[in-house]
Amino acid sequence: MTDTVSVRRALLSVSDKTGLIDLARALDARGVELVSTGGTAKAIRDAGLPVRDVAELTGFPEMMDGRVKTLHPAVHGGLLALRDDAAHVAAMEAHGIGAIDLLVVNLYPFEETVAKGGDYADCIENIDIGGPAMIRAAAKNHAFVATVVDVEDYDALLAELDAQGGTTMAFRQMLAQRAYARTAAYDAAVSTWMAGAIGQDTPRRRAVAGTLAQEMRYGENPHQAAAFYTDGSARPGVATARQHQGKALSYNNINDTDAAFELVAEFDPKDGPAVAIIKHANPCGVARGATFAQAYQRAFDCDRVSAFGGIIALNGTLDGDTAQAITGIFTEVVIAPDATDEAREVFSAKKNLRLLTTGGLPDPRSTGRVWRQVAGGYLVQDRDNGFVTAKDVKVVTKRTPSEAELRDMLFAWTVAKHVKSNAIVYAKDAATVGVGAGQMSRVDSSRIAARKGEDMAEALELAQSPAIGAVVASDAFFPFADGLLAAASAGATAVIQPGGSMRDEEVIAAADEAGLAMVFTGMRHFRH
Known part of the structure; x- marks a missing residue:
């Protein structure tokens, strides 16, 4: 096994031709023989550079619409041969196989075809066969062959050649790892797409892949190493956002920002501004308003203490007035589809505040998978895209909610979907x-939410708790009447909950006795 390997021959076959000609020209200038295929060879030749067609090496033309061109011993022998093995060298000489020292390949755009909504036949046609085969062969033989699969590594390759006079073992090992990760991600994309295309909700094997977006100083805690990977989806959010200012997002920042943006996206911008303030992945205030400044103030007023150091999400363009209001306290991150120049100017004075713009909102009704690791495996489920409308709820009490109560019940229900269970939301x-989140007992969540209302009254110097006359949403059914009675004692007038408890009749009777209106949704929103 050798360390530095001179590059005398390179095989280039790329779908994405970004930087191709510059790379080919640089390799040619360093005396490297260029071998290529199809459109890649044409592009190199059109640039006035010498290039040999793979067909010259194999003695076979490209055939079957290009499906067969590199699957040949002349190619794979040149990639796989051990240069320090006498038998391998003898086989190469006997069969006229020349060594290939560098492979530059990027694959057919399968992921892009799927993302653009390609039909079944188009997606199948964009599954690369020869590319992955060559990549795997060259990467396996990294003792002698350098394998480049990413355009962003072209400059590093040339720098390595200039500095080392070839490629070092450490460099080839790094490239080989990236190569295998790329083919693994490619196969994961194909298998995931095919499972969906043929209606396999629970295929025997699932594969997941990601691309490094950010190395982090640490994870949830300083002793935990962490990194952020993107999955290549186009869903607007923290992974696709543009960061305008501030230091890099932390692990907790990303988790909380995602929670905030997914929540605020539930509120259609056509119905007006909405703002959500998140702390530790739970909303501490959510509100609609005539303007974003008003919506922010109303959300902030719900829990002014918890809002400090929180994450703020808007369902529309951040404006200067709202930005000015937000700067009244310390805020970690603000995320919105867009921001005005005035808003960005206001935030520019707050160097520690991160502003993210996404260009759009995620669709809360879209399908998708959510993964969670457990010891020895993964849990995979559909994204919770369930929702209810006024037509979907069932009134189960003697008193029917008013139109205003029903509107607030649906608002509270939407927020409760994004609160850690057990969840109780007053609106x-x-x-x-008032928000009660993540308690082991639903009655405790009810009491906490009511207490938050009392704290709000104290902070705003109100004559009484805003929980009086409010509605209550529970993410799951009340197993006993005690949680509902806690809401009633706090002054709530109406309740929205899934129903389905063995003691529903008892809970309904308690609601009737307290004069509450109550509706069942038939759907729960556990969020663990």
Whole structure:
């Protein structure tokens, strides 16, 4: 096994031709013989550079619409031969196989074809066969062959050649790891797409892949190493956002920002501005308003203490007035589809505040998979895209909710979907006035939410708790009447919950006795 290997012959076959000619020209200038295929060879030749067609090496023309061109011993022998093995060298000489020292390949655009909505036949046709085969062969033989699969590595390759006079073992090992990761990600994309295309919700094997977006100083805690990977999807959010200012996002920042943006996306911008403030992945305030400044203030008023150091998400363009209001307290991240120049100027004075713009909102009704690791495996489920409308709920009490109560119930229900279970949300006039999250007992969540209302009254110097006259949403059914009675004692007038408890009749009777209106959704929103 050798260390530095001179590059005398390179095989280039790329779908993405970004930087191709510059690379080919640089290799040619360093005395490297260029071998290529199809459109890649044509592009190199059109640039006035010498290039040999693979067909010259194999003695066979490209055939079957290009499906067969590199699957030949003249290619794979040149990639796989051990240069320090006498038998391998003898076989190469006997069969006229020349060594290939560098392979530059990027694959057919399968992922892009799927993302653009290609039909079944188009997607199948964009599954690369020869490319992955060559990549795997060259990467296996990294003792002698350098394998480049990413355009962004072209400059590093040339720098290595200039500095080392060839490629070092450490460099080839790094490239080989990237090569195998690329083919693994490619195969994962194909298998995932095919499972969906043929209706396999639970295929025997699932594969997941990601691309490094950011190395982090640490994870949830300083002793935990962490990194952020993207999955290549076009869903607007923290992974696709443009960061305008501030230091790099932390692990917790990304988790909380995602929670905030997914929540605020539930509120259609056509129905007006909405703002969500998140702390530790739970909303501490959510509100609609006539303007974003008003919506922000109403969300902030729900829990002014918890909002400090939080994440703020908007369902539309951040404006200067709202930006000015946000700068009144310390905020970690603000995320919105867009921001005005005035808003960016306001934030520019707050160097530690990160502003992210996404260009759009994620579709809360879209399908997708959610993964969670457990010891020895993964849990995979559909994204919770369930929702209810006024037509979907069932009134189960003697009193029917008013139109205003029903609007607030649906608002509170939407927020509760994004609160860690057990979840209780109090809302009034399309704004939260108390949130109880993540308690082991639903009655404790009810009490905490009511207490948040009392804290809000104290902070705003109100005559009474805003929980009085509010509606309540519960993410799952009340197993006993005690949680509902806690809401009633806090002054709530109406309740929205899934129903389905063995004691529903008992809970309904308690609601009737307290004069509450209550509706069942028939759908729960556990969020663990």
